[in-house]
Amino acid sequence: MTLTVQFETLLSMIAMGIFFGALLDTYQRFLKRQTRPRVISFFTDILFWCVFGLLIFYCLYQVNFGEVRLYLFLALLCGYSAYQALFKGFYMRLLEQIILTIVNIFLFLKKCFYFLIILPIKLIIKAVITIATIVGQSFLLLAKTTLSLLLWIGKIVFSPILLIWRFFPEKLQKKATNLKEKLAGFFLSIKNKVMNQANRWKK
Known part of the structure; x- marks a missing residue:
């Protein structure tokens, strides 16, 4: 080097x-x-x-x-x-x-x-969840109110028919009573489902 x-x-x-x-x-x-x-x-x-x-x-x-x-x-x-x-x-x-x-x-x-x-x-996700919850609760409340109103209208409409119905034959009344119970049970089950769903949304 x-x-x-x-x-x-x-x-x-x-x-x-x-x-x-x-x-x-x-x-x-x-x-x-x-x-x-x-x-x-x-x-x-x-x-x-x-x-x-x-x-x-x-x-x-x-x-x-x-x-x-x-x-x-x-x-x-x-x-x-x-x-x-x-x-x-x-x-x-x-x-x-x-x-x-x-x-x-x-x-x-x-x-x-x-x-x-x-x-x-x-914040966006929280806002979307809040809006969806409010909309769902409002829809369920509207459905519950509508169903109650329909039941009330049905009672008013069918009250005169029930008075006249007493003059019909007993067999026909039994069949109609069974049909009424089935329909009442059907509407009651729908009402219970709506109320349960509304309670879930409230939670």
Whole structure:
């Protein structure tokens, strides 16, 4: 390698050391080892080191076609030490601020989604159910009133006929009485169904 390539490689490894410190703190910030099982931490640690190893190899390949020298590891260590001494406090404050901003944006979007989409849908559904209930109760009340009115009119209309009916033969009266009981039972069953349905709507 030429002197220029060596110098570029050295600077790249120092930068990768700084980047490693920031990446490691970010990883530990989101991992939360105290609340996670050790098995998960074990596999995530392996994945972290594999990803960072690939990043280092890719950086070396771009700078010096992947040649590994001993001083490169020292450069990585120097970069990591520089991060710990100079940049860690600033980066951790910046990271917390970024996390807080993202959380606030997410909560804001969540509230907007609720008030602009979920809440109007709930109100529309509630209004439709209320209108349907009122219409159903009104219809059942109208049917109940109409049926009662028809029964009252029927009593008035058939009262003179019942007086005249007493002069008819007894057999014919029995048949008519049976027919009357059947019709009365039929109308009574209809009335009971209407009233039961009306009580259900009221509930």
